[in-house]
Structure formats: C-alpha cells, structure tokens
Amino acid sequence: MNNPLQNKFKIQVEALSGFDFQDFIVELFLLKYGSTGFTVLRKKKDKGCDGIIVSAKQVIACYGPADNDQKKFDKKAEEDFEDFKNNWQSKFPNWMFVVNHEVNPAQVIKIETLKKGTPLVGIKGILSIIEELDSFQKRKMAKYLHIDSEFLAKDFLKEILDDLLKNSSSVEPRKEYNKPIYITDKVKLNFAEEEVQVALDEYDIVAEYFSDIQDLINGYEDDDIDKIKHRVVFDYSQTNGSFKERLNSLSNLYLGKYSNDGDDEYRFYVRALLIYIFEQCLIGIKTDTENDSTAS
Numbered sequence: 562m563n564n565p566l567q568n569k570f571k572i573q574v575e576a577l578s579g580f581d582f583q584d585f586i587v588e589l590f591l592l593k594y595g596s597t598g599f600t601v602l603r604k605k606k607d608k609g610c611d612g613i614i615v616s617a618k619q620v621i622a623c624y625g626p627a628d629n630d631q632k633k634f635d636k637k638a639e640e641d642f643e644d645f646k647n648n649w650q651s652k653f654p655n656w657m658f659v660v661n662h663e664v665n666p667a668q669v670i671k672i673e674t675l676k677k678g679t680p681l682v683g684i685k686g687i688l689s690i691i692e693e694l695d696s697f698q699k700r701k702m703a704k705y706l707h708i709d710s711e712f713l714a715k716d717f718l719k720e721i722l723d724d725l726l727k728n729s730s731s732v733e734p735r736k737e738y739n740k741p742i743y744i745t746d747k748v749k750l751n752f753a754e755e756e757v758q759v760a761l762d763e764y765d766i767v768a769e770y771f772s773d774i775q776d777l778i779n780g781y782e783d784d785d786i787d788k789i790k791h792r793v794v795f796d797y798s799q800t801n802g803s804f805k806e807r808l809n810s811l812s813n814l815y816l817g818k819y820s821n822d823g824d825d826e827y828r829f830y831v832r833a834l835l836i837y838i839f840e841q842c843l844i845g846i847k848t849d850t851e852n853d854s855t856a857s
Contacts, residue, residue: 564715564716565712565715566703566708566712566713566715566716567688567691567692569703569708569709569712570688570691570702570703570706570708571684571688573706573707573708574661574684574687574688574706575661575662575684577625577661578625578626578627578661579625581625582623582624582625582661583611583623583625585705585706586611586612586621586623586659586687587599587601587611587612588702588705589687589690589691589702590612590614590621592694592698592701592702593690593693593694594614594615594616597615598614598615598616599612599613599614599615600612600613600615608644608647608648608649609622609640609641609642609643609644609645609647609648609649610622610644610645610648610649611623611659613653614655614657617655618652618653618654618655619653619655619656619657620645620649620650620653620655620656620657621656621657621658621659622638622641622642622645622656622657622658622659623659623660624637624638624641624658624659624660624661625660625661626660626662629662629663629665631665631667631668634660634668634671635671638658638668638671638672638675639675641658642656642675642676655679656676656679657679657680657682658672658679658680658681658682659682659686659687660681660682660683660684661683661684661687662683662684663683663684663685664681664683668681669681696717696720696819696827697819699713699716700713700717700826700827710826713826714770714773714830715773715776715777717819717827717830718770718773718774718777718830718833718834719777720819721815721819721830721831721834722777722778722781722789722834724818724819725788725789725792725793726781726785726788726789726792744761744764744840745761746848747839747840747842747845747846747847747848748760748761748764750845750846750847750848751804751805751839751845751846752804752805753803753805756805760805763832763836764836764840767829767832767833767836767837768836770830770833770837771833771837771840774833774834774837775837790838790841790843793811793835793838793843793844794843794844796811796814797811797844804845804846807844808835808839808844811835812828812831812832812835815831815834815835816828816831819831
C-alpha cells in the first residue's frame with residue numbers, strides 16, 4: 562500500500578540518523594515483540610548489539626547513515642559484525658542488520674558474505690513492520706515520529722470501513738436514502754430537548770470530515786458500500802436505549818475494536834463516521850421528508 566500516511570512514515574524514518582534511528586528501531590521492535598520479547602541495551606558501549614529479539618536469539622545492529630555510501634556501509638557492517646561475533650554469537654547465534662534507506666544488491670551481498678542467511682532490513686522492511694502494527698501501535702509510532710494526526714484520520718477510517726465490509730456478508734440489504742437531510746429536524750427527533758444543541762455542535766465539528774469519509778466510501782464498489790452501511794445498521798440494531806445511548810454504545814463498540822486506550826482522537830473519527838451514517842438516514846428516527854422519500 563502506498564498512501565499519504567505511509568509516505569509520511571517513509572520520509573520521517575529516512576530523515577533519522579545515528580542514535581535517533583537506533584532509538585526509533587528500539588521503539589518499533591518493542592511494539593512488534595513486546596517488552597519481554599525484545600531486550601534493550603544501553604546505547605553506548607553496547608558491544609555491537611542494539612537489541613535482541615529473544616525468540617529468534619537474534620542480535621540487531623542499526624545503521625542510519627547521513628548518506629547511502631557503499632564504502633561507509635561496508636565499514637559499518639564489518640565493524641558491527643566483528644563485535645557481534647566476538648561478544649554475542651556464542652549465546653545469540655543470529656544477526657540482523659537494519660538500515661533506513663533502500664538497500665541495493667551490493668549491500669545484500671556484503672551482509673550475506675559476512676554471515677550467510679542474515680536479513681538486511683531496509684526502509685521497505687521497516688514500513689512493512691509498521692503496516693502490520695495495530696491501530697494503537699501505529700498511532701504511537703506516528704506520535705513518536707511527530708507525524709501530524711491528519712495523516713492518521715483516513716488510514717484509521719479506512720481500517721474501520723474495511724473491517725465492516727469484511728464482516729458484512731450475512732447482513733440483509735437495506736434501501737438507501739438520497740434526499741437532502743434536514744439535520745436540525747432530525748437531531749430534534751432523536752435527542753432529548755436538552756441534548757439537541759450539544760448534538761448539533763458535535764455535528765458541526767465532525768462534518769468537516771464528511772468529505773474524507775465520502776471519498777473513502779466512493780473508493781469501494783457499490784455492493785461493498787451497501788454491505789458496509791448494512792453492517793452499521795445491523796450493529797445499531799443490536800443496541801438498546803435512547804438514540805444517544807445507542808450511538809454511544811456503537812461508538813464504544815467500534816472504539817474498543819480499533820483502539821485499546823480509549824484515545825480521544827480515535828473516538829472523534831468513530832463519531833464522525835457514525836454521525837455521517839446518521840445523516841444518511843440509516844440509523845435513528847427519520848424526518849417526515851425522509852419518510853416521504855422512501856414511500857415514493
């Protein structure tokens with residue numbers, strides 16, 4: 562996948578060097594393997610070990626150069642391998658070399674010459690590891706790299722839509738409503754009088770993301786769009802209480818699936834998607850205008 566968020570990760574990782582790159586890889590591998598699955602060592606005087614993947618008995622060495630020069634690469638790889646061989650290989654027989662640039666054939670050959678079967682992980686491999694992280698972990702990496710939250714919005718929303726689609730095969734079709742929505746009247750029908758203004762204020766805030774949501778939805782086939790919407794309708798039908806309570810239940814359901822820390826920003830994106838669905842007349846009580854449109 563090649564999207565704006567992944568491109569931003571690529572730019573930020575490639576800009577790292579020295580200990581900054583090493584620190585990043587340590588954070589990434591801690592997320593991937595967990596605190597008991599990845600052993601962290603001190604940065605200086607580490608005897609050629611930037612961390613240990615416990616299950617693989619594998620020592621990693623990180624190299625974030627200012628420029629991708631082959632001679633410098635060879636020198637660094639030789640030095641790190643020598644340290645590995647002298648200090649670690651007897652207890653941890655496997656080795657990994659990690660760089661933050663595109664690897665070339667000469668670099669692959671160099672690492673293979675030093676130790677056969679040793680993986681050389683470049684920028685594509687790093688991005689692949691990031692892509693495999695769950696939403697919470699990916700967001701943590703984005704924060705670590707100071708990536709603006711706007712790059713996470715579409716990625717997070719698409720993950721929700723893809724998951725809704727994946728779990729929608731058994732949901733019955735539902736007729737769509739295409740007439741314009743009178744949102745104030747609709748809010749008044751679905752919220753208690755004292756809740757109306759708060760609901761309208763929330764609508765105004767999240768509505769700025771509706772175009773993003775619509776762009777994402779338009780990227781699916783028509784049948785898949787129906788399945789996504791029907792899945793939300795089905796999930797909504799499994800909730801109880803007032804509309805506000807049911808909307809909160811649905812928000813918590815989706816938030817629990819995609820973020821394990823109750824993050825406010827994730828909650829915002831979930832609410833934006835659900836209020837968009839509400840505006841499309843798929844959940845909640847419909848206005849007379851909407852009812853007339855379905856009857857005609």
